[in-house]
Amino acid sequence: MTQTDWRQEADALREQLVAWRRDFHRHPELALQEHRSAGIIAETLQDLGYEVETGIAETGVVGLLEGGSDGPVVMARFDMDALPIHEANETDYVSENPGIMHACGHDGHMAIGLGVATLLAKHQAALNGTIKLVFQPGEEGGDGAKIMVRQGVLDDPRPDVALIAHLWNEMLVGTLDVSPGPVMAAAEKWVCAVHGKGGHGAVPHLAVDPIVAASQIVTALQTVVSRNVSPLETAVVTVGSFQSGDAFNVIPDRADLRGTIRTYDSQVREKVLRRVREIVENVTVGCGGSAELEITHITPAVVNDSDVTAVVREAAQTVVETANVTSGQRTMGSEDAAYFTKEVPGCYFFIGSSNPEKGLDAPHHNPAFDFDEDALPIGVAVMTEAVMRYL
Helix, strand or coil, rough: CCCCCHHHHHHHCCHHHHHHHHHHHHCCCCCCCCCHHHHHHHHHHHHCCEEEEEEEEEEEEEEEEEEEEEEEEEEEEECCCCCCCCCCCCCCCCCCCCECCCCCCCCHHHHHHHHHHHHHCCHHHHHHCCCCCCCCCCCCHHHHHHHHHHHHCCCCCCCCCCEEEEEEEEEEEEEHHHHCEEECEEEEEEEEECECCCCCCCCCCHHHHHHHHHHHHEEEEEEEHHCCCCCCCCEEEEEEEEEECCCCEEEEEEEEEEEEEEECHHHHHHHHHHHHHHHHHHHHHHHCCCEEEEEEEECCCECCHHHHHHHHHHHHHHHHHHHHHCEEEEEEECCHHHHHCCCEEEEEEEEEEEHHCECCCCCCCCCCCCCCCCCHHHHHHHHHHHHHHCC
């Protein structure tokens, strides 16, 4: 099977890929509730001859296909869930579920996964090993990957390699980015309750103002990245919510802050977490109050294995022009695929999907998000070629 053939075979599937994608788009389902999507995927995989397991992490689906001879186990992961967003697009495949839409390309990921499954089943005899297709629920805050790992998705058989792709509207359709090292950030959620002493707004000296303390915390947190993290390292500390009080002449007794922390490096992460705790504690004490801080770990960083990345890069260069395969795409967004790449050497790569000339360039998680469906066969071809370089 030559490199060109995979692109040709994927292009021949375009009509089916678009049909799958648009059907999934019309019927989006939230995290861990992807029952309809999972049912279609499971039935399709069974029809293709895969050994299918369902119900992992509620709605996850795994398809196994053994080749004509022994060899490594290659895992390919595709996420399934939609977002709680009301779609603003006016297309004939607009979401039919009010308040829910595929605003991050997971509908395309499922279509790509089924396309890969189709091509590999067609050439099963040529496989020297096993393909393990993982359709994951709950990527958007549902801990789907973490739950799947805990429930044994990486066992029996254990993958030797993990391949993961994401349609990316920050890149033009026809381009790909395959980068070694960290590509998605570790994420933490933090919640802080600042306690003071309520009182009348006209006599602040008789109160302890939590708004003043919380405001100083917000300001001081801006120094964590600018003054505690090396300029050669990367981190984000964001305050996303500040809530306190409900009257113009009353000093409340509490202020609540919420935010997120993003890092790539584990040592940078520990430093940032320590400084956030120190700032919250010391600022509130200095203002005469107290604070409760809770930091919840969401996901580690997605770190690409250099050897696996090299294989995927070579595969990508057989599908599109070499000049259209870049390296260096990184984002402080997070992805629970990190729970897979933490356990198995892998590569998480980006498939360009925007087309401004068609008006298909809205950002991810936006009510107007949509992508150029020409990206679908490209994704199928690259993923299939990468799989075949192992099998």
